[in-house]
Amino acid sequence: MKPAPFKYVAPESLDDAVALLRRHGQEGKILAGGQSLVPLLNMRLARPAVIIDLNRLRPLDYIKNGKDVRIGAMTRQRVAELSPLVRQKLPLLAEALRYVGHPQIRNRGTIGGSIAHADPSAELPAVLAALEGKVVLQNGRGTRTLGADAFFLTYLTTALQPDELLVEVRIPAHDHLGTAFLEVARRHGDYALVGVAAVVDWNGGRARDVRLTFTGVGGVPVRVAEAEAAATGRPLTDAVLAEVSRIVSAGLDPEADIHASAEYRKHVAGVLAERALRVAVTRAQRRERDTR
Amino acid sequence: MKRGRAEGRTIKPRRNSERVASPAERAQITLTINGTRHTADVEVRKTLADFIREEAGLTGTHLGCEHGVCGACTIHLDGQAVRSCLMFAVQAQGAEITTVESLGTPERLHPLQEAFRDHHGLQCGFCTPGILMSTLAFLRESPHPSDEQIREVLSGNLCRCTGYQGIVAAVRDAARRMRGTA
Ligand SMILES: Cc1cc2nc3c(=O)[nH]c(=O)nc-3n(C[C@H](O)[C@H](O)[C@H](O)COP(=O)(O)OP(=O)(O)OC[C@H]3O[C@@H](n4cnc5c(N)ncnc54)[C@H](O)[C@@H]3O)c2cc1C
Ligand code: FES
Ligand code: FES
Numbered sequence: 412m413k414p415a416p417f418k419y420v421a422p423e424s425l426d427d428a429v430a431l432l433r434r435h436g437q438e439g440k441i442l443a444g445g446q447s448l449v450p451l452l453n454m455r456l457a458r459p460a461v462i463i464d465l466n467r468l469r470p471l472d473y474i475k476n477g478k479d480v481r482i483g484a485m486t487r488q489r490v491a492e493l494s495p496l497v498r499q500k501l502p503l504l505a506e507a508l509r510y511v512g513h514p515q516i517r518n519r520g521t522i523g524g525s526i527a528h529a530d531p532s533a534e535l536p537a538v539l540a541a542l543e544g545k546v547v548l549q550n551g552r553g554t555r556t557l558g559a560d561a562f563f564l565t566y567l568t569t570a571l572q573p574d575e576l577l578v579e580v581r582i583p584a585h586d587h588l589g590t591a592f593l594e595v596a597r598r599h600g601d602y603a604l605v606g607v608a609a610v611v612d613w614n615g616g617r618a619r620d621v622r623l624t625f626t627g628v629g630g631v632p633v634r635v636a637e638a639e640a641a642a643t644g645r646p647l648t649d650a651v652l653a654e655v656s657r658i659v660s661a662g663l664d665p666e667a668d669i670h671a672s673a674e675y676r677k678h679v680a681g682v683l684a685e686r687a688l689r690v691a692v693t694r695a696q697r698r699e700r701d702t703r
Numbered sequence: 704m705k706r707g708r709a710e711g712r713t714i715k716p717r718r719n720s721e722r723v724a725s726p727a728e729r730a731q732i733t734l735t736i737n738g739t740r741h742t743a744d745v746e747v748r749k750t751l752a753d754f755i756r757e758e759a760g761l762t763g764t765h766l767g768c769e770h771g772v773c774g775a776c777t778i779h780l781d782g783q784a785v786r787s788c789l790m791f792a793v794q795a796q797g798a799e800i801t802t803v804e805s806l807g808t809p810e811r812l813h814p815l816q817e818a819f820r821d822h823h824g825l826q827c828g829f830c831t832p833g834i835l836m837s838t839l840a841f842l843r844e845s846p847h848p849s850d851e852q853i854r855e856v857l858s859g860n861l862c863r864c865t866g867y868q869g870i871v872a873a874v875r876d877a878a879r880r881m882r883g884t885a
């Protein structure tokens with residue numbers, strides 16, 4: 412099996428990459444880890460005229476500490492997963508990465524590629540949305556920074572313009588929060604049927620702030636505000652969690668596909684929300700104890 | 704009136720999606736496979752998997768799905784297990800590749816291969832090269848794996864024969880044997 416013929420360029424500087432994108436516009440396609448694009452090329456579902464390979468672009472491979480941890484787009488998923496900085500400051504990202512395909516996929520797949528690809532069942536877009544992180548996009552004229560809700564538009568579609576490169580992902584450090592990522596998939600390493608990222612700001616026996624973001628239930632990561640509100644400011648007893656679970660199931664409107672019915676996805680989302688909140692709160696309480 | 708074939712329907716040439724066929728672009732590459740340097744002039748669209756099999760003649764690396772799912776084509780790229788069907792050979796310019804042929808010889812099998820033989824970790828053997836390369840990288844990182852970890856790493860390789868029980872047993876035993884030899 413072979414892709415249709417293409418021209419191949421592998422820029423070594425960001426300026427060259429941006430210039431190439433500008434020149435080739437619609438006909439050019441960025442190749443990052445290739446773990447989503449190369450299958451499409453092999454099956455000839457994509458036939459770009461020019462492949463712009465970023466794998467020689469060392470300047471986009473970094474993880475920098477700060478209030479927002481900044482991750483270069485070409486950082487391999489596996490490198491981020493094993494990074495001590497990510498494990499300490501971005502525990503939700505570290506946890507979610509373990510659900511992304513298999514180690515053999517994460518050895519090549521990149522952080523920027525997963526976000527740019529915007530698969531509706533992918534884990535990292537949900538993490539970005541749950542933590543209200545940002546992406547930095549660059550073209551020949553400059554850069555712009557977008558939040559998750561402005562970036563993810565619908566299934567496999569983002570605000571990226573044909574001449575734009577995703578250069579950096581910024582995720583707020585959240586080692587002071589309780590977080591959990593859970594998903595149900597047909598097999599380990601498959602895309603999620605449903606996944607949830609739970610973020611809890613726990614204080615004095617109550618949740619000061621709660622975020623519940625789902626993947627696999629719509630074209631973009633989905634937050635359920637009503638369920639978040641129901642969990643906020645209250646001790647998370649079994650009764651409250653059952654209520655949150657009900658609101659989640661009722662509030663989502665997923666599509667059915669060959670992998671699961673809409674009803675099943677709604678049910679699983681509710682169950683996962685409850686479980687993830689329990690784990691997130693336990694972790695927040697442990698942190699509270701440890702820092703006292 | 705006779706019904707003509709082209710009645711009411713003109714077939715227009717497709718514009719945007721169809722490009723004029725141009726001769727496939729080629730590039731000169733040099734890479735190392737199992738310690739041997741290979742220099743070749745390849746089409747840029749040739750996958751690393753096809754390069755290994757067709758140019759280097761190393762047919763131990765198998766191709767099942769050619770879209771990343773089955774794991775049969777798993778090789779090591781600079782020491783890390785990756786899918787060779789999801790890379791182009793040009794991207795491996797300057798890289799060190801190792802394939803299943805680097806493991807053992809029929810007379811002197813690698814401990815991992817011995818464990819697979821002893822535990823019936825293979826039947827038809829189609830999936831085996833990929834499984835060996837995946838688990839070799841895994842056991843180097845995790846010399847004391849739990850069964851759960853073993854199953855997790857094996858989830859990246861499909862086997863249609865064994866039912867996996869023999870494979871899990873083989874990897875468990877291989878970990879023990881490799882700790883002994885390391
Ligand atoms: C067997 C298998 C299982 C998988 N399972 C999962 C899973 O469970 N969850 C999951 O989330 N993913 C999964 N994936 C996909 C994997 O995570 C990919 O790595 C990811 O979706 C794309 O990242 P990439 O770096 O490989 O990008 P590529 O495949 O190279 O690119 C993907 C798309 O993004 C664009 N792009 C990439 N980088 C940039 C950039 N910097 N700027 C602008 N555009 C860019 C490309 O042009 C292309 O359109 C799986 C893949 C395989 C093969
Ligand atoms: S042939 Fe590469 S993963 Fe199946
Ligand atoms: S032994 Fe036949 S596919 Fe695994």
